[in-house]
Amino acid sequence: MPKVSSVVVPYAAYLRVYEPLAAFPEPERSHWARYARRPDRPSYQDELRRSLADLLPTPPVPVPVHESQDAFVLDVDGMIRVCPWRTRLRGWQALRNLAKELPAVVLDAVLPPVVRHQAVRDYERWLADHPDARPWIRTATWQVPLNWFVLVSDEEREYLRGDGGGDTVLRYRTPMVQARRRVARALRALRETVDEGPLIDGLVDVGRWLEEFHPRSLVELDYGGLVHALPADALRDDHSAADVAEGIEALRRGDGVAAGEAYGRLVERWRAVRERRSAN
Numbered sequence: 001m002p003k004v005s006s007v008v009v010p011y012a013a014y015l016r017v018y019e020p021l022a023a024f025p026e027p028e029r030s031h032w033a034r035y036a037r038r039p040d041r042p043s044y045q046d047e048l049r050r051s052l053a054d055l056l057p058t059p060p061v062p063v064p065v066h067e068s069q070d071a072f073v074l075d076v077d078g079m080i081r082v083c084p085w086r087t088r089l090r091g092w093q094a095l096r097n098l099a100k101e102l103p104a105v106v107l108d109a110v111l112p113p114v115v116r117h118q119a120v121r122d123y124e125r126w127l128a129d130h131p132d133a134r135p136w137i138r139t140a141t142w143q144v145p146l147n148w149f150v151l152v153s154d155e156e157r158e159y160l161r162g163d164g165g166g167d168t169v170l171r172y173r174t175p176m177v178q179a180r181r182r183v184a185r186a187l188r189a190l191r192e193t194v195d196e197g198p199l200i201d202g203l204v205d206v207g208r209w210l211e212e213f214h215p216r217s218l219v220e221l222d223y224g225g226l227v228h229a230l231p232a233d234a235l236r237d238d239h240s241a242a243d244v245a246e247g248i249e250a251l252r253r254g255d256g257v258a259a260g261e262a263y264g265r266l267v268e269r270w271r272a273v274r275e276r277r278s279a280n
Contacts, residue, residue: 011229014044015138015148015206016220017176018074018081023214032082036073044072044224047085062111063091063119074218081218083136090135092123134212142229142273146244146266147202148221150186151179151210154242161232170223170235176210179219183207189252229273240266 021029021036035041047070068087073080095116099107107116127133140148152172162168183203190200210219227235247262 011142011225013140013144013148013226014220014222014224015140015151016072016083016222017136017210017213018072018083018218018220019136019214020079020081020216023217024082031069032071032073032084033080035069035071036075036080036082041073042070044222047087060111060115062095062115063122064088074220076218079216083220085137086135089133090137090139092119092126093135094139095119096123134209136213138206138209142226143270144221144223144226144240145202146199147206149241149244150182150203150248151206151219152221152241153182153245154239157239157241159236161236162227168227168232168235170227170238172221172241174219176213176215176217176219180207180210183210186248189248193251193254226273231272234269234272238269240269243269 021033024032047068064087066088068085070085070087072083072085074083075081095111098111102110152174156172156174158169158171158173160167160169183206187200187203187207190203194200221241223235230238243262243265247259247266250256250258250262
């Protein structure tokens with residue numbers, strides 16, 4: 001594999017599903033079994049750098065021509081689990097959402113209309129042959145969506161400060177069955193106490209996505225490049241999953257004051273990130 005630049009690429013967070021090898025049909029299962037034995041597997045930063053490099057040519061390449069054969073791999077309790085990158089599929093889906101995030105004049109400057117229209121046509125043709133396709137990875141820039149925190153608990157939090165040149169990591173990992181259970185409980189509490197809104201819609205969406213995967217999968221919420229957008233002390237003290245759980249439990253009890261306090265902590269914590277995004 002060619003060496004990739006060591007420059008850190010921020011500021012995206014990720015929600016990943018790692019499925020056991022048994023979830024994949026042959027010959028893909030054998031491919032991932034061999035891949036898991038590789039000593040030189042790339043990181044999430046490598047994936048992002050490759051995607052950004054495709055935007056440098058003229059005209060830019062918004063979606064890879066070929067699907068990635070790479071994946072993230074976990075070996076937990078003797079079971080290999082794999083999270084395929086599926087960079088091409090995710091590129092198409094990101095392109096579809098880009099028009100909602102950027103003004104038309106900016107979007108046209110970054111990705112000319114003719115390039116976007118060709119990508120849309122390619123995606124429509126591909127989707128006709130792969131109607132059940134879904135990504136194993138969801139990405140959010142400059143934030144961690146609140147509905148993601150519902151899937152995990154504070155006890156599953158892992159924070160590794162990158163002293164001495166190592167990478168700083170803030171992530172959560174949880175069994176799929178637990179993630180699904182938390183979504184169901186949160187939806188019951190929210191629907192009984194609040195009107196329909198973005199949090200409920202987001203939970204319904206992520207819950208349907210989780211149902212697509214093997215029940216022995218693992219779910220990972222990874223701050224990814226966001227760790228470079230937050231001061232070390234803010235990361236150390238970030239217990240957003242605990243605040244979300246506390247707020248939902250307060251709603252279940254009918255304690256609006258406690259729910260408001262938990263929400264206020266979340267808003268305050270993520271204000272600095274939003275301000276940095278505006279500055280850029």
